[in-house]
Amino acid sequence: xxxxxxxxxxxxxxxxxxxxxxxxxxxxxxxxxxxxxxxxxxxxxxxxxxxxxxxxxxxxxxxxxxxxxxxxxxxxxxxxxxxxxxxxxxxxxxxxxxxxxxxxxxxxxxxxxxxxxxxxxxxxxxxxxxxxxxxxxxxxxxxxxxxxxxxxxxxxxxxxxxxxxxxxxxxxxxxxxxxxxxxxxxxxxxxxxxxxxxxxxxxxxxxxxxxxxxxxxxxxxxxxxxxxxxxxxxxxxxxxxxxxxxxxxxxxxxxxxxxxxxxxxxxxxxxxxxxxxxxxxxxxxxxxxxxxxxxxxxxxxxxxxxxxxxxxxxxxxxxxxxxxxxxxxxxxxxxxxxxxxxxxxxxxxxxxxxxxxxxxxxxxxxxxxxxxxxxxxxxxxxxxxxxxxxxxxxxx
Amino acid sequence: xxxxxxxxxxxxxxxxxxxxxxxxxxxxxxxxxxxxxxxxxxxxxxxxxxxxxxxxxxxxxxxxxxxxxxxxxxxxxxxxxxxxxxxxxxxxxxxxxxxxxxxxxxxxxxxxxxxxxxxxxxxxxxxxxxxxxxxxxxxxxxxxxxxxxxxxxxxxxxxxxxxxxxxxxxxxxxxxxxxxxxxxxxxxxxxxxxxxxxxxxxxxxxxxxxxxxxxxxxxxxxxxxxxxxxxxxxxxxxxxxxxxxxxxxxxxxxxxxxxxxxxxx
Numbered sequence: 001x002x003x004x005x006x007x008x009x010x011x012x013x014x015x016x017x018x019x020x021x022x023x024x025x026x027x028x029x030x031x032x033x034x035x036x037x038x039x040x041x042x043x044x045x046x047x048x049x050x051x052x053x054x055x056x057x058x059x060x061x062x063x064x065x066x067x068x069x070x071x072x073x074x075x076x077x078x079x080x081x082x083x084x085x086x087x088x089x090x091x092x093x094x095x096x097x098x099x100x101x102x103x104x105x106x107x108x109x110x111x112x113x114x115x116x117x118x119x120x121x122x123x124x125x126x127x128x129x130x131x132x133x134x135x136x137x138x139x140x141x142x143x144x145x146x147x148x149x150x151x152x153x154x155x156x157x158x159x160x161x162x163x164x165x166x167x168x169x170x171x172x173x174x175x176x177x178x179x180x181x182x183x184x185x186x187x188x189x190x191x192x193x194x195x196x197x198x199x200x201x202x203x204x205x206x207x208x209x210x211x212x213x214x215x216x217x218x219x220x221x222x223x224x225x226x227x228x229x230x231x232x233x234x235x236x237x238x239x240x241x242x243x244x245x246x247x248x249x250x251x252x253x254x255x256x257x258x259x260x261x262x263x264x265x266x267x268x269x270x271x272x273x274x275x276x277x278x279x280x281x282x283x284x285x286x287x288x289x290x291x292x293x294x295x296x297x298x299x300x301x302x303x304x305x306x307x308x309x310x311x312x313x314x315x316x317x318x319x320x321x322x323x324x325x326x327x328x329x330x331x332x333x334x335x336x337x338x339x340x341x342x343x344x345x346x347x348x349x350x351x352x353x354x355x356x357x358x359x360x361x362x363x364x365x366x367x368x369x370x371x372x373x374x375x376x377x378x379x380x381x382x383x384x385x386x387x388x389x390x391x392x393x394x395x396x
Numbered sequence: 397x398x399x400x401x402x403x404x405x406x407x408x409x410x411x412x413x414x415x416x417x418x419x420x421x422x423x424x425x426x427x428x429x430x431x432x433x434x435x436x437x438x439x440x441x442x443x444x445x446x447x448x449x450x451x452x453x454x455x456x457x458x459x460x461x462x463x464x465x466x467x468x469x470x471x472x473x474x475x476x477x478x479x480x481x482x483x484x485x486x487x488x489x490x491x492x493x494x495x496x497x498x499x500x501x502x503x504x505x506x507x508x509x510x511x512x513x514x515x516x517x518x519x520x521x522x523x524x525x526x527x528x529x530x531x532x533x534x535x536x537x538x539x540x541x542x543x544x545x546x547x548x549x550x551x552x553x554x555x556x557x558x559x560x561x562x563x564x565x566x567x568x569x570x571x572x573x574x575x576x577x578x579x580x581x582x583x584x585x586x587x588x589x590x591x592x593x594x595x596x597x598x599x600x601x602x603x604x605x606x607x608x609x610x611x612x613x614x615x616x617x618x619x620x621x622x623x624x625x626x627x628x629x630x631x632x633x634x635x636x637x638x639x640x641x642x643x644x645x646x647x648x649x650x651x652x653x654x655x656x657x658x659x660x661x
Contacts, residue, residue, distance in 0.1 A: 007531075016500060016527045018456050019563070020553035020577055161462055162452065174455045175579045182577075277501040278527065279453055291474035292505025293452035 007195035010318060012311035015194040016278040017174070024181040029196045031101045036203060041096065048092045049207060052125070053082045055089075059215035059372065064342040065355075069362035074224070075375045076212050078236060079347065085377030086208060086236040087118040087189055093204030095122040098185035105129040105184040109173040111138055111166030111232070112302035112350070113145025114377060115189030120154035122187075130154040133173045135165040138302055145381055163296045166306050170280050190233025191310035194281030198238075198310050205239025212372055213243045220370055226361060228253040229374035230353040231324065232268070232303050234310035236376035245321065254313060255357045257299035258326035268297035270309040271317055271324040279307075284314040300329040300385065301349035303377075331356040333389055336379065348377035349385065399547055400493035400521040401569040404443055405604050408625075415570070415626025416441070416655040417606060418633050419497060419580075421448040421464040423473025425642040427481050433637070434485060436644035438492040440651035443626065446524060449478055449498035456499075456526035458579040460631040464638075475502055475511075482518035495522035495549060500532075508539040515546045522547045522569055530563050553577065554593045561600055570604040572628065573597055580609055580630050594623045614657035621661040629654065 007014055015025055035041040049055040057077045066073045078086035098106055106128050110116030116132040123130030132154050139146050139158065149156050162168035177186040191201040209227075216224055227244050229237035231254040244250040259267035267273070274285035279294055287295040287307040297307040316322035327335075332349055335356035340346050347355060351374070358373045365371065379386070408415055418437060422430055434445055450465035450473050457465070475498075482494065496515070503511045503525070515523070523546050528536065533548065540548060547569040552560055554577065564571060573594055598605050608628030611617060617627045633650070640646035 014532055015529060016532055017529065018526050018553070018574075019529050019551045019559075020555055020574060022529050022531070022559065023555050023557065161459075162466065167453065171453050171455050175458075178456075178579060179577050275505070277504055278499075279501060280455075281527075286501070288501070288505060291469075291476075292502045293469060294501070 009312045009315035012276070012282070012284050012314040013195055013198060014283050015281060016283065017194050017281045018178055020178055021181060021194070025194055025196070032097060032196055032200055035097050035100055041100065045093055045096055048096070049089065053088050053092065054080065055207065056211045057081060059212050059219065061219065062343050065339065068342060069359050070367060071362040071365040072368065072370045073358060073362070074216065074219070074370065074372045075345070076208060076240065076372060078208060078374060078376045079345070079351070079378035083114070083118050083121050084380065085114045085118070085348065086205060086239065087115045088121065089207050089239065090189065090201050090204040090235060091115070091118040091122040091187060094185070094187045094200065095126055095128065098128070098187070099126055101185065103183060103185040105131070105180070106187050107131045107133065107173055107176055107184055108187045108189060109133045109166065109169040110189065111135070111169070111305055112381065113138070113142040113149065114303060114381070116154070116156070117145050117148045117152070119187050119189070120149040120152035123154060124152045131157055131176070133157045133159050133169040133176070135163070135169045136160045137164040138166065138169070141302055141385070142381065165296070166302070167294060174280065190235045190306070191238040191312060192233045192280060192282055192284070192308065198282065198312055201235050202238045202242055202312065205235050206242035208236065208239035208374060209241065209243035212240070216370065216372060223247055223250055224370040224372045225249070225365065226251045226253060226369070226371040228255065228354050228358060228361065228371060230255045230304060230350050230376060231271070231309060231313060232257070232306050232350065233308070234313045236374050238310060238312055240374040241316070241322065252316065252322035253357065253361065254322055254324045255353045256324060256326040257301060257304035257332070257353060258328040259298040259300070261328055262326060266298035267326065268299040268304050268306060269326040270307060271313070272326055274308070276314070282311050284311045285309050300332065300389070301353070303348065303350040304353065325357055327353040327356040333386070335359060336386065345375070346379035347375055348379050349382045351376045397544065399569070400491065401444060401495070401547055404493050405570060408443065414624070414658050415443040415604065415606060416651065416658055417444040417446060417608070417626060417628040418442055418651065419446040419448060419628065419630030420633060420637065421450060421461065421468050422478045422481070423450065423468035423471055424464060424637070426471060427473070427477055429642050431481055431485060432644045433642065433647050434492065434494070435490060436648040437651050438490055440648040441655045442492065442651045444493045444495060446495045446497045446628070446630070447478065449475055449496055449502055451499040451502055454499065456579055458631060460634050461580050464634050475506060479514045479518045482520055486519035493521040494519070495524055496520055496546070497524040500525050500528045503536070508536055512539045512542055512545050516542060516544045520546045522549050524549045524551065524572060526551065530559070552597055554589060560597055564601055567603060570606050570625065571597065571601055573605055573607050573624070575607050575609040575611070591620060591623065594620055598623045614654050614661060617658070618661050627658060
């Protein structure tokens with residue numbers, strides 16, 4: 001339907017924003033296209049990826065996990081990045097772009113706080129003013145990250161409208177951006193929003209698959225059979241998929257949060273049960289009620305707690321290129337604890353969703369087949385949630 | 397039948413009057429109360445009423461309209477009930493032009509064909525969809541080709557600049573000029589080059605030019621009186637209704653005063 005429009009992935013994507021942001025998006029698109037074709041910009045990005053973020057990070061062969069699950073499992077260690085997750089890859093890219101465009105201030109939305117912390121970090125590094133919008137509900141769940149952002153010099157704005165979570169924090173960031181776009185750059189943390197954001201976030205996160213591809217070829221001499229990552233808005237997954245999308249032999253799997261179970265209605269599986277619609281500047285799969293209002297997502301992991309998904313994922317689903325599955329809170333927590341014990345790695349609850357599905361997927365695979373799982377972040381931020389969960393037993 | 401908005405615009409031009417347009421969230425204080433407010437405004441001489449269809453994520457709105465939307469959703473307002481109210485209003489002889497102010501997802505959710513048919517059947521005259529810029533309007537414009545379909549009202553902003561001619565090409569009814577950057581209800585903070593921007597739009601527009609966002613009293617638009625054809629009041633009107641328990645009489649008094657003062661500027 002919109003096949004020739006660069007702003008679209010199939011029928012998904014676009015620019016569903018107010019008229020007052022259209023010139024801003026145009027300016028951003030031009031600046032971005034110039035930047036990614038500029039050797040100096042790319043060199044600067046690579047420099048910070050190496051010296052500041054600590055890339056490349058390992059593609060670790062998880063021997064114990066492989067033995068236990070019965071197939072070869074490699075973990076892409078995004079958890080070892082500075083700030084503890086993949087979010088920083090994109091933030092550095094966008095802030096370098098903001099700097100190049102002469103913007104002095106950045107704003108960001110955050111759910112779990114990882115993107116907020118990454119943005120506050122980037123802003124501190126490049127001497128920019130930073131405001132992070134965060135839902136009141138999430139601020140309670142992720143108190144430590146709120147404190148981290150403040151330590152890094154960012155203002156954290158409470159958002160108390162609507163469901164008081166990521167969805168509403170994003171609304172508030174968009175409103176503020178519409179008012180202040182002249183001097184403010186909006187750093188979007190996931191592979192969503194109006195064009196060119198989904199494309200830009202993918203570009204800056206594609207470093208994950210670029211490295212993985214080289215690393216697996218070196219280790220195994222061939223491409224993997226399966227590549228897997230968790231999907232909230234879809235930034236680590238689109239980065240993990242990017243360089244494998246054109247390789248038909250590689251199966252791509254995105255893992256959404258099933259929360260308390262898809263049948264309970266308390267989940268964040270936009271792909272499984274969502275319907276195409278428009279929110280936050282894009283057209284994609286969204287959880288909606290019977291009146292067309294956006295529903296509140298549920299997941300034990302704040303980072304997956306989003307009622308939509310990035311438009312390229314919607315397209316990858318509809319075109320059949322990628323498969324999307326979901327994992328409950330309980331399955332994710334079990335996998336988290338299993339990874340701790342088997343490999344001595346504490347993963348973020350988000351990433352544990354991918355580990356949980358790896359266990360299921362491995363059953364369909366031979367011992368000599370290869371799976372790469374994106375370990376998108378570390379679990380230090382989740383220790384309180386895990387403790388409460390273990391104390392409270394396993395609901396449902 | 398000629399579209400009610402276009403009829404009204406023609407009439408105002410003949411009389412040399414400026415248009416007074418209000419925004420109210422549908423379903424407040426309840427569906428019946430909303431109906432009474434529309435009727436009171438028609439009697440008071442309001443020229444066009446924008447009916448806000450509440451949506452869970454109103455990104456183009458400031459806190460006043462956000463809260464009103466939220467309250468209305470809590471009370472169970474949805475698109476189907478608003479269509480029902482429209483049918484009743486028209487059956488009861490209400491002729492004031494009515495524009496739905498809504499977010500695109502609500503129309504998409506019900507299917508654009510169904511949505512447009514219901515608009516025609518219930519007497520909706522126009523649509524304002526703040527998250528649907530020119531580049532994304534193709535699909536709905538296709539659906540709006542049906543006989544008697546509402547007009548898609550175009551919005552322009554102070555930074556639209558070179559985009560204005562494209563936006564106005566084929567635009568009908570009136571053009572909605574947003575007075576400032578950002579969201580509804582930021583009073584008194586008009587964009588610094590407002591007058592210049594409005595005159596630029598006025599120069600190229602073949603349809604009436606309305607100014608909205610941040611207006612409270614008729615005198616607020618006095619400096620722009622030579623370049624605009626009317627004023628739109630949203631957040632302030634909502635606050636006034638809230639402060640007066642949604643009494644139709646309060647709406648009527650405010651609207652007739654505004655309309656009178658607007659034409660005396």
